[in-house]
Amino acid sequence: MKRLRTAIIGLGRVGWQFHLQEAARHQGFEVAAVVDPLPERREEARAKFGAWGYPDHRALLAAEALDLVVIASPTQFHAEQALAAFEAGCDVFCDKPLAPSLAEADRMIAAAQQHGRKLTVYQPHRGRVETVALQDILRRGLLGAPYLMKRAEARYVRRNDWQAFRAHGGGMLNNYGAHYIDQLLYVAGSPAKRIRCVLRTIASLGDAEDVVKALIETESGVMLDVDINMAAAQEMSPWQVLGARGSATLDLGARAWRVRYYLPEELPPQELHEGLAAPGREYPRDPAIPWREETFPLANYAGVDFYEECYRFFALGEPPFVPIEASRELMRVLEACRADAG
Template sequence: MNRKVKTAIAGFGRSGCDIHARYLKTDPRFEVVAVADELDDRREDAVKAFGCKTFHNAKELIAAGGFELLVNATPSRFHVETSLAGLQAGFHVLSEKPSATTVAEFDAITAAAEKADKLFFPFQNSRFYPYFRKIREVIASGVLGRIICIRSNWSGYGRRWDWQTRQDQCAGNLFNTGPHPVDQALVLFGDATPQVFCRMAAYHFDFGGDANNFCALTLYGDGAPTIEIQVSSFQAYPQGEQYNIQGTLGGLTGGPSGLRWKYFDPARAPKHTLWKPWSDRRQYCSETLNWQEETWSFPDPSSNANGFTDLSAGVYDNIYDILVNGAQRIITLDQVRRQIYVMEEAHRQNPLPRIELN
């Protein structure tokens, strides 16, 4: 360990406390020296956890300084302004998702980072899921052939009545859960910007919410796989596994607990010629392929490698290596910019009615 990175956390709610602080307590390379939150009990929790200074809000924290890295875990509607303020004050910034709601906002943040000669890090921890790394490895091996279609389902059944149901809070399924599957999808899609088709809806009973809680998103483009993502709060029964991938030589299915995939060797497959002009003896095409099947299981069920704490390690490991050793980014700004574009376009296609709070 060369040195410690002095770190401040703006926002000590669900992500600030339960994700970032929980991880940072385990990593001696980072020293939490300050926390900001409007609620007294949360500031008290921060003092108990780190013995650090506390502030009532991000503005006071940034003005006081005394740190190198600002963790922006404020509520979603404050992400852009807090990231801009931190960068303009001369600090590196790690932002919770969504890091922005429009491409224009994201470009303003990256421009501010460049002007200040500081670094902006979007927090895309789902990139480090063990199962997702294995999916990328299997696809890269070529055994599945050309990837045709990828289906990704991040759904369940759950009613909500908190701020994550409000459009004026930059909330909803796509902004809340969506950055995880969209980030993974764009890695699998490739370097091009996808075409987007989306249908979203908001069904909040009589709770007063107006943000989307059903989202069906399709990404497509020339030479790239078609990727279908569903983030629904109304899936009462499981529908298959989280991922189902179709390739010309086989397919893969599975999720965080394990994967299985099968494929065949085209050199060993039966040879055929096209039937002309009709089917042979009124038969359907039929053959026996020499399928090879492999499996992967989550290596250590007793570990937390599928949990937020261990997933955070991948992000913070890379940040430390960048700040201290000049390493390259694993999560590039271009990848996240395309994610913001996808989500902005999805919302543009689905202008949902807004409900005014009484």
């Protein structure tokens, strides 16, 4: 098996808890080095993983011959670090969002092409088990044509870390919106056509938004409703999909999708009245619809192994699980959300 000499830039939450652990777990990656400004984090990585530590990406690239650089630093540093990695002859696996702005994302994409290097982005929600299960439900056609997909996250958090500051690329649009909007675009399978968005800062201790309300219409006509609220005292239903013949709701407690739908051949007839006088002065009533209900446990599905997909892309030349064009479309939508919110 070909092994990729890999460096992880950033040993914070996602860098330490996910990228470093997953790269070390997979036999196709040799974690040769890490980057973090805190010496105690570098020493911890050296002790646990045998990876040499550097205080910044410049020192890393000057000293190491690498195949792959994984960027898990705060968003504001992504472009600078990726450009340097490409110039050093490395491929790049970048955490989401790709960059703070579409212009910087385009610079990164252009640099990868200029240097003949590969670039993909960590968009984990498109590979989560609930996404895999939902795709199966949609393939079965139980809901009919989907017309609305809603993704929500709500709790009360007085944000007090770097994600609370606009200057660092923080805020819930970049943080959670980059997950949920990508997830919805992926499931809908269509680019965004119209985008409306409202951003508010309510409970956060910084200046970046902690409330996001976005409504996106895709080119195929599906409405994508994103509701991220970090100033809510009660939770919201996390995921709902509405189709012409039924709906699906994710039940996190039961770890299952609950689906309610009807079969067209079982639907009772309904007469259309064009006149302005309502028959019998009664409000319209639909005959009893023979609803069917099914439960799709998440235990029956498997999520995507992201680092296995990365290995296939970087080492074996297979198509990426997250095409860079999809990441650019996400960046375009995030930028349009900010512009519409004013």
